[in-house]
C-alpha cells in the first residue's frame with residue numbers, strides 16, 4: 001500500500017468505536033439501542049430498528065420463537081455516524097442460554113457498555129458478561145438506567161460495583177434528585193448542570209436545558225445540597241477519571257440516565273467517542289500485533305443461517321482487524337487456505353441489509369454463502385495471518401439427537417453438520433453411539449430448542465432429543481478416552497469442531513472420584529458459561 005492509503009486506513013480506524021451492551025434481561029438494552037440509533041438519526045422512529053414487539057419483517061420460524069419468548073437469539077450490527085465518528089454497535093443475545101454467542105461477540109468489540117437497572121444493580125447475567133469482558137481485557141463504561149423511576153441510591157450502586165467486581169467507579173455525571181425524582185445531571189468536570197423536563201402530552205422523550213447553578217440551587221435547594229455533598233465525597237475518595245485505569249479494566253466511567261426518556265443517551269455517545277478506545281492492532285495466534293495498516297484481515301466471530309426466509313443463506317460476520325476491506329476482494333480462509341470471494345458483502349441489522357462497499361478496522365461485514373467459515377476463523381487478503389480462535393464454553397447440558405424419519409437421514413446429517421459448524425451447539429460423537437445418534441452439548445438448554453426448530457424448518461428433518469444425565473465436562477485426550485471407557489456414570493466423546501475429547505460426568509462428585517483414580521489422565525476445565 002502507498003503511504004497515502006496507509007494514512008487513510010489509520011485515519012478511518014481512529015474514527016471507529018466498536019462496542020456491545022452487556023446487561024441482564026429487562027435492564028433496557030433494546031430501549032437503549034433504539035435511543036442510541038435515534039441520536040444518530042439512522043431511523044426516524046423507535047421500534048423500527050430493534051423493537052421487541054411489532055418488529056418488522058421478522059419472518060423465519062426460529063425468529064418467531066425468539067419473538068414469542070421475548071428473547072434475542074440472533075446477533076446483528078448497527079452502524080451509524082455520530083459527530084465525526086463511526087459507531088458500530090454489536091447486538092448481544094439477551095438470554096443466558098446464549099452466552100456462547102455473546103462470548104463470541106465480545107471477542108469482536110473494543111469496549112462494552114455495562115447497563116444497570118437503577119433498582120436492581122448488578123444482576124447475575126451482567127456479572128457473567130462482565131467476567132468475559134475482564135478476561136478479554138475489554139474496557140467497560142457503566143450506564144445506570146431507569147433513573148426516572150424509583151431505585152437505589154447512586155452511592156450505594158457504585159459501592160456495589162466496587163465491592164462485587166472490584167471495578168472502581170468514576171462517575172462522569174451526577175444525578176440531581178434521587179431515582180424516581182430525577183431533575184437533571186451535573187457534569188463532574190465542569191460543574192455544568194443540565195435540567196431535564198419531560199415533554200408534555202405523554203411523550204417519553206425529555207428536553208434538556210442547561211441551567212445555571214444559582215437557579216438550580218434556588219429551585220431544588222435540598223437536592224442541590226445533597227448532590228454537592230456527594231460530589232465532595234467522590235472527590236475525597238478519589239473516584240475521579242483515570243484513563244489508564246479505564247483502559248486496563250481497573251475502573252469504569254459511570255453515567256446516569258434513562259434510555260426510555262432519552263436522558264443521558266447523547267452523553268453516553270460522547271463518552272464512547274471521547275473515552276472508549278479506537279480499534280487497536282490485534283495480536284495474532286503467535287502473539288504478534290497485526291499493524292492496522294497491514295493488508296486486509298479479519299476475524300469471523302459469528303456464523304448464522306436462517307436469518308430471514310427471503311435470504312436462505314448462511315452469513316458469517318467478519319470483524320475487520322487490519323487494512324481496508326473492499327467488496328469484491330478475494331480473501332484467503334486461513335484455516336483451509338481456500339479463496340473466499342466477497343462479492344456479496346453486506347451490513348446487517350435485523351433483517352435490513354445493505355451492500356457494503358468498503359470497511360475499515362473495527363467495522364463488521366456480513367459475508368453471505370459462508371458455508372466454509374466458522375466462528376474463530378481468519379480471512380486475509382495477503383500477508384498471511386491467523387487470529388487466535390475463540391474458546392468454546394463448558395457445556396452443562398447433553399442430549400442424544402435422532403432423526404424421527406428414516407427417509408430423512410441425509411438432511412439430518414447435513415443439518416447437524418451445519419449447526420455444529422455455526423457453533424449453535426457442540427456436536428459430540430463416539431463409535432459406540434454411531435453417526436445416527438450424535439450427542440449435542442449445550443451451555444444452556446434453550447440451545448436445544450433452537451437446534452430442534454432449525455432441523456425441522458430449515459433441513460426438513462424432524463428429530464427427537466433424549467436428555468443424558470451428565471452435568472459436567474472436562475477436556476481429555478485419546479489416553480483419557482481409553483482409561484475412562486469402563487467407568488460408570490462417565491462417557492468420553494469426541495467433539496466435531498476441533499477433534500478434542502470431552503469426558504462427561506453425572507456430577508462433580510463422580511468426576512472427583514475418577515480424577516483421584518486416574519491422576520495422570522488429562523482433565524482440563526473449559527471457560528464457564530454459567
Ligand code: GDP
Pocket residue numbers: 023024025026027028029030031032052094145146147148149257258259260261
Ligand atoms: P432488555 O430486555 O434489556 O432489552 O430491556 P427492554 O429495553 O426491553 O426494557 C425492559 C423494560 O424496561 C421495558 O418495559 C422498557 O420500557 C423499560 N425501560 C427501559 N429503559 C427504561 C428507562 O429508562 N426508564 C423506565 N422507566 N423504563 C425503562
